Amino acid sequence: MGRNLVEIIRQMGMTDPRLLAAVAATPREHFVPPRSAGRAEQDTPIPIGHGQPTSQPSLVAQMIDALMLTDEDTVLEIGTGYGYQTALLAHLADRVYSVERYADLAEHARANLAAVGVTNAEVVVGDGTAGLPEHAPFDAVVVSAAAAAVPAPLIEQLVEGGRLVMPIAAGVADIVTLYAKRHGRLEQQRTVTPAQFVPLVGKHA
Ligand code: SAH
Secondary structure (H helix, E strand, O other), X not given: OOHHHHHHHHHOOOXXXXXXXXXXXXXXXXXXXXXXXXXOOOXXXXXXXXXXXXXXXXXXXXXXXXXXXXXOOEEEEEOOOOOHHHHHHHHHOOEEEEEEOOHHHHHHHHHHHHHOOOOOEEEEXXXXXXXXXXXXXXEEEEEOXXXXXXXXXXXXXXXXXXXXXEEEEEOOEEEEEEEEEEOOEEEEEEEEEEEOOOEOOOOOO
């Protein structure tokens, strides 16, 4: 039940008990294709179809850790994949809206979330670069695919003081970057880690 991953994440220096509890409570074997279930507890990306991976769990944890979520937050996630990150967010926040461009991946994610008892996350099929204006504003936004800049609609739909984490494409690597919204604009807080993400594909990317 996510214990190996908890140990890995703890050893990387993430000590927030709420985050560790969320990882412990989220069996990753439910969030990978059945043929890969045997290596779900390894801290590696795993292919989920359409040339997309489900991200490395420790990278997901680092991005979520940066957001410092409370159980009153409403979160927008772009790039649901198989829903692993969605499940962790759902443990830490009040409500999660997640957008995935591939309908079959979204369908898998819904089933996976239901299988582990997550009821406060909604998966929507569409272009996440437009955000979800009908559910805005969001206290936090996490983007799981890389682009050169943060899509403008996501900035608009973030509350003043809200946090956004996203990999910014920078040549060889992507740089996962944490921002906060101040005076209507994004201010960079810090870089979280370099990583490799799939490209964010959409109108505002
Ligand atoms: N958060 C996932 C990461 C999946 S990989 C996890 O926990 O593993 C990134 C995902 O982003 C892919 O499923 C891809 O289809 C999706 N994606 C890319 N561009 C998108 C867009 N504009 N809107 C919604 N989803 C997008």
